Amino acid sequence: MINYFKNIYQVSKALVQGMMVTGSWFFKPAVTVQFPREKLTTPERFRGALTFDKDTCTACNLCVKACPTACISLDPAVDPVSKKRMAKVSWYQIDFGKCNYCRLCEEACPTKPIKSVRHTHNYEWGMLERKEMFVKWTRETAVTSSAGSAVAPV
Numbered sequence: 001m002i003n004y005f006k007n008i009y010q011v012s013k014a015l016v017q018g019m020m021v022t023g024s025w026f027f028k029p030a031v032t033v034q035f036p037r038e039k040l041t042t043p044e045r046f047r048g049a050l051t052f053d054k055d056t057c058t059a060c061n062l063c064v065k066a067c068p069t070a071c072i073s074l075d076p077a078v079d080p081v082s083k084k085r086m087a088k089v090s091w092y093q094i095d096f097g098k099c100n101y102c103r104l105c106e107e108a109c110p111t112k113p114i115k116s117v118r119h120t121h122n123y124e125w126g127m128l129e130r131k132e133m134f135v136k137w138t139r140e141t142a143v144t145s146s147a148g149s150a151v152a153p154v
């Protein structure tokens with residue numbers, strides 16, 4: 001009989017303690033954000049989707065060498081007359097299925113004042129198929145890949 005009332009006391013005490021925690025938060029402002037209607041401001045060095053600027057890239061290959069997951073590939077443009085390699089890319093591709101958003105490519109990129117490959121603040125994009133994760137920029141076209149349209153410039 002004593003154990004019966006002891007159990008009731010312990011359960012009631014735990015219930016009140018729990019409700020006190022709930023009550024302490026009840027009148028505080030909500031910390032949740034009603035995404036997508038509301039959005040948090042991302043930090044200055046936030047690493048969102050990568051974007052690429054084909055006009056400033058010099059095809060130096062430093063980002064390719066710096067990338068730890070080998071997800072960047074490019075082909076330098078070749079002068080049609082002299083057949084020499086130009087300081088421009090013919091195409092540039094990132095496999096976002098392998099990218100770990102480490103920023104090493106951006107740090108290695110020597111172009112100034114803006115890096116040719118750089119992170120944006122865009123975190124609102126997704127892909128449904130593996131092939132959509134290959135985003136390619138070419139000299140002639142902007143971005144190819146259905147996912148590419150979500151890679152917003154800074």
Ligand code: SF4
Nearest residue numbers: 067099100102103105
């Ligand atoms: S963020 Fe990292 S993993 Fe992604 S492309 Fe750049 S270097 Fe490679």
Ligand code: SF4
Nearest residue numbers: 057058060061063109
């Ligand atoms: S994006 Fe930057 S590091 Fe990569 S090839 Fe172009 S200039 Fe070089």
